[in-house]
Amino acid sequence: MAVEKVNSSSSLAEVVDRILDKGIVVDAWxxxxxxxxxxxxxxxxxxxxxxxxxxKYAEAVGLTTQAAVPAA
Numbered sequence: 566m567a568v569e570k571v572n573s574s575s576s577l578a579e580v581v582d583r584i585l586d587k588g589i590v591v592d593a594w595x596x597x598x599x600x601x602x603x604x605x606x607x608x609x610x611x612x613x614x615x616x617x618x619x620x621k622y623a624e625a626v627g628l629t630t631q632a633a634v635p636a637a
Contacts, residue, residue, distance in 0.1 A: 588614030588622070 590612050597605040612619065 584613060585615040586618060588612065588618045 590610065592611075593607070593609045595605070595607040596603060614622075
């Protein structure tokens with residue numbers, strides 16, 4: 566029985582398509598303090614996804630109700 570090695574490489578288009586299909590969330594919290602005094606605090610949440618993927622998961626956690634309400 567021979568072992569066959571397959572060289573599979575993904576193109577950039579395939580990688581981007583997979584990222585947009587599944588989505589990526591990057592959540593970061595940075596705090597810089599000196600002698601107990603907070604000098605800088607940065608909180609960031611970055612979501613990369615297609616609109617369809619974002620809406621599917623946003624609806625699951627209740628984020629779409631704010632967008633559906635018309636401005637008074």
